[in-house]
Amino acid sequence: MYKLVNKSTGEIATYSSEPIAFGGPWGASDVDGNPLYEWVDLSSDEKYLLEQEKRIKKSLILSELSSLDYKCLKFVDGEITAEEYEPIKGRRMSLRGLYNLVDAAETLADLEAILL
Structure with a gap:
């Protein structure tokens, strides 16, 4: 189980597996090039x-x-x-x-x- 966390808004979405391709908003970056989203493996949480x-x-x-x-x-x-x-x-x-x-x-x- 994984969760996708939007670092700027704190918004969280949960997925059963990490997507292979980071298309759409998952690959978005801020103006400094830092990723807006972070994958967190919930099994280690x-x-x-x-x-x-x-x-x-x-x-x-x-x-x-x-x-x-x-x-x-x-x-x-x-x-x-x-x-x-x-x-x-x-x-x-x-x-x-x-x-x-x-x-x-x-x-x-x-x-x-x-x-x-």
């Missing part, structure tokens, strides 16, 4: 990577929470006992706590320390 990893971990957590929803409904409907529901309730609480930790992570190191 820690903030971008952090957000991608957060999305992945959150998705895994939400998926497991969703898979436990039916057991909550069974408990509410009286189909399983409080004793049977207790471990499920504990796991759901744990997953919500993990989700909040993932959401609050500010660096990749913080995020990698969170074990699912």
